[in-house]
Amino acid sequence: xxxxxxxxxxxxxxxxxxxxxxxxxxxxxxxxxxxxxxxxxxxxxxxxxxxxxxxxxxxxxxxxxxxxxxxxxxxxxxxxxxxxxxxxxxxxxxxxxxxxxxxxxxxxxxxxxxxxxxx
Numbered sequence: 001x002x003x004x005x006x007x008x009x010x011x012x013x014x015x016x017x018x019x020x021x022x023x024x025x026x027x028x029x030x031x032x033x034x035x036x037x038x039x040x041x042x043x044x045x046x047x048x049x050x051x052x053x054x055x056x057x058x059x060x061x062x063x064x065x066x067x068x069x070x071x072x073x074x075x076x077x078x079x080x081x082x083x084x085x086x087x088x089x090x091x092x093x094x095x096x097x098x099x100x101x102x103x104x105x106x107x108x109x110x111x112x113x114x115x116x117x118x119x
Contacts, residue, residue: 001060002058002059002060003058003059003060003061003062003065003099004057004058005056005057005058005065005069005095005096006056006057006091007054007055007056007057007069007072007073007089007090007091007092008052008053008054008089008090008091008092009053009054009087009088009089010053010087010089011053011080011085011087012053014076014079015048016031016032016033016034016046016048018079019072019075019076019079020034020075032047032048032049033045033047033048034046034047036064036068038061038064038067041061042059042060042061042063042064043059043060043064044057044058044059044061044064044065044068045057045058045059046068046072054092055072057069057072062096062099062100063103069095073089076089
């Protein structure tokens with residue numbers, strides 16, 4: 001199942017090379033997309049639009065997407081704080097909370113089965 005989340009960022013978004021300095025190899029032009037691979041397997045793609053103030057994240061793993069989303073928002077907040085701007089982000093469409101809470105419930109059930117948590 002492919003999960004996609006779009007963030008509307010305000011003010012205008014910085015380039016990927018400004019958000020991830022030292023992490024990208026640039027041959028000629030700043031990249032508009034970034035792929036993040038986790039050691040456990042999932043990959044998350046982050047795409048910055050050229051004309052609008054949007055970032056799209058997509059992955060087959062909601063857990064990996066949520067972690068990458070948190071990381072991206074943290075970097076955006078730091079970037080705009082350094083520029084003395086207030087950063088706001090909106091999800092369009094809303095973040096898939098039902099699927100997110102299902103992952104949390106499954107994680108808790110595994111902990112209960114292992115006996116690590118008293119249920």
